[in-house]
Amino acid sequence: MSEENIVFCKSGGCTAKLGPGVLEHVLSRLPKKKDDNLLIGFDHVDDAAVYRLSDDLAVVQTLDFFPPMVEDPYIFGQIAAANALSDIYAMGGTVKTALNIVCFPEKMDLNILGEILLGGNSKVQEAGGTLAGGHSIADEDVKYGLSVMGTIHPGRVYANNGVREGDILLLTKPLGVGIVLAANQMKAASAAAYEQAVNSMTTLNKYAAEILSGYEVHGCTDVTGFGFLKHLDEMIEEQYTAEIDSSQIPYIEDAARYADEFYLTAAGQRNRNSVGSDVWFSDVPFWMEEILFDPQTSGGLLAGIRPEDAQSALGKLKKLGLPCAAVGRITKRREKKILVY
Amino acid sequence: MEKRIDAVGKQCPMPVILAKKALEETPEGGTVTVVVDNDIAVQNLSKLAVQKQYGFVSRETGKNTYEVRMTVGTADKEQTAEETGKRTDNIRERTGDTVVVLSSDKMGEGDEVLGKMLMKGFVFALTQLDQKPDRMLLFNNGAKLSCEGSDALKDLKTLEEGGTEILTCGTCLNHYGLEEQLAVGEVTNMYMIAETMMQASQIIKP
Numbered sequence: 072m073s074e075e076n077i078v079f080c081k082s083g084g085c086t087a088k089l090g091p092g093v094l095e096h097v098l099s100r101l102p103k104k105k106d107d108n109l110l111i112g113f114d115h116v117d118d119a120a121v122y123r124l125s126d127d128l129a130v131v132q133t134l135d136f137f138p139p140m141v142e143d144p145y146i147f148g149q150i151a152a153a154n155a156l157s158d159i160y161a162m163g164g165t166v167k168t169a170l171n172i173v174c175f176p177e178k179m180d181l182n183i184l185g186e187i188l189l190g191g192n193s194k195v196q197e198a199g200g201t202l203a204g205g206h207s208i209a210d211e212d213v214k215y216g217l218s219v220m221g222t223i224h225p226g227r228v229y230a231n232n233g234v235r236e237g238d239i240l241l242l243t244k245p246l247g248v249g250i251v252l253a254a255n256q257m258k259a260a261s262a263a264a265y266e267q268a269v270n271s272m273t274t275l276n277k278y279a280a281e282i283l284s285g286y287e288v289h290g291c292t293d294v295t296g297f298g299f300l301k302h303l304d305e306m307i308e309e310q311y312t313a314e315i316d317s318s319q320i321p322y323i324e325d326a327a328r329y330a331d332e333f334y335l336t337a338a339g340q341r342n343r344n345s346v347g348s349d350v351w352f353s354d355v356p357f358w359m360e361e362i363l364f365d366p367q368t369s370g371g372l373l374a375g376i377r378p379e380d381a382q383s384a385l386g387k388l389k390k391l392g393l394p395c396a397a398v399g400r401i402t403k404r405r406e407k408k409i410l411v412y
Numbered sequence: 413m414e415k416r417i418d419a420v421g422k423q424c425p426m427p428v429i430l431a432k433k434a435l436e437e438t439p440e441g442g443t444v445t446v447v448v449d450n451d452i453a454v455q456n457l458s459k460l461a462v463q464k465q466y467g468f469v470s471r472e473t474g475k476n477t478y479e480v481r482m483t484v485g486t487a488d489k490e491q492t493a494e495e496t497g498k499r500t501d502n503i504r505e506r507t508g509d510t511v512v513v514l515s516s517d518k519m520g521e522g523d524e525v526l527g528k529m530l531m532k533g534f535v536f537a538l539t540q541l542d543q544k545p546d547r548m549l550l551f552n553n554g555a556k557l558s559c560e561g562s563d564a565l566k567d568l569k570t571l572e573e574g575g576t577e578i579l580t581c582g583t584c585l586n587h588y589g590l591e592e593q594l595a596v597g598e599v600t601n602m603y604m605i606a607e608t609m610m611q612a613s614q615i616i617k618p
Contacts (some may be wrong), residue, residue: 086609
């Protein structure tokens with residue numbers, strides 16, 4: 072591997088996110104302007120902003136960018152784009168336009184940048200959107216992502232926190248991506264595990280969102296840097312508890328072994344510190360705990376739907392080809408916000 | 413046998429993986445010292461220690477510098493703790509919490525008035541310690557201590573403000589009809605009580 076590649080790939084992806092604790096602290100100090108048309112802003116812990124333009128039309132806005140987590144620049148572009156586009160799908164929206172966000176070292180080979188942008192563009196097109204411009208900054212390290220605009224009916228927005236008692240929680244992609252990437256960084260990941268991680272990260276949540284749109288979705292988010300449990304935590308209102316069946320959690324098989332071998336990220340530990348006190352683990356092995364705290368890059372959708380719809384929706388999701396499952400259900404509030412057994 | 417790993421500037425999982433490899437090659441009783449530059453790396457190292465049952469002592473040796481000393485085998489913690497103890501401040505045993513268990517609102521057998529006075533004094537004394545307990549478990553008559561009207565309430569609140577987790581048994585509150593009276597800390601259940609005790613590095617029961 073060339074020297075340049077090593078510089079190219081630091082610990083990237085969503086593991087590069089600021090910790091949730093730090094972020095909450097800073098955001099809570101910002102003065103807020105009230106606008107009744109801002110249906111979802113950051114007083115919610117949601118994935119994107121939703122602004123109502125008329126009674127039947129709202130725009131969804133989001134942006135996401137991060138440093139590379141894989142060596143191949145084209146695949147990195149695809150992953151970064153799939154990850155940014157995902158926030159639109161987590162709200163139930165349709166992708167319209169996207170703008171590139173680029174940080175790139177002046178001295179680095181421009182062909183690498185070309186590959187990143189090609190990869191990103193391929194995913195914007197697959198999403199049915201149009202790449203409409205962007206902004207680039209000379210920087211020490213590579214970072215890439217998108218600002219995405221989509222549309223949605225104001226009455227059909229999936230808030231994070233709309234889940235209610237009885238709902239079944241569906242997860243549409245396998246967990247463990249952060250652990251596999253950490254192992255891969257140390258040259259310890261198997262080719263199969265790496266391939267499964269890349270396949271999952273480059274898959275658009277578009278297809279899962281299209282399936283979910285055929286059902287009554289009570290709450291939806293995408294699982295990214297804060298890991299399964301922190302994103303789940305943000306979905307659960309005070310009067311409810313999420314009961315998670317760890318035997319149902321879809322994960323990249325080798326990630327269990329890598330977790331037991333301590334290929335663990337700093338972000339995973341920050342997630343544990345942030346949400347660990349809300350979670351009660353009953354007889355869950357260490358590696359599974361780590362998988363549930365593991366930061367995901369371009370992770371799947373986590374949605375709460377009515378129990379009578381769960382089997383039918385899951386059947387369709389399974390046909391998409393990625394490991395997915397009904398991972399738990401919502402009950403009345405019990406001892407803890409999240410119970411994992 | 414002693415090894416030293418400088419993992420300053422290295423991101424997770426690097427420090428943990430380097431430590432793990434070194435520890436696997438270290439014979440029983442040997443130690444590996446890892447120097448890292450952030451607290452999260454210390455926490456990830458502590459997970460390694462807990463899972464592999466290595467002795468574990470960490471201390472902050474400077475701004476953004478932490479030294480973690482891990483011992484292979486039967487975790488000869490007393491020795492390591494004692495050695496690092498001579499090097500003074502900021503020593504944190506990360507293998508478990510110090511848990512104070514209060515199963516009664518009285519301290520010791522004998523006169524009831526004296527027992528209650530002693531318990532109030534004990535809780536106050538806890539507030540004055542340099543090293544406060546990580547958690548306190550209150551059950552049976554002990555559950556009354558965290559409720560409205562208790563003499564110890566003020567001191568328990570001081571402890572909570574200082575970072576001690578105060579956990580009162582929910583079944584006990586129900587039994588004594590005190591569920592609305594809890595004035596400090598959180599309600600807990602028997603699973604949490606059992607787990608907290610199992611994972612404690614020391615349990616203090618007056």
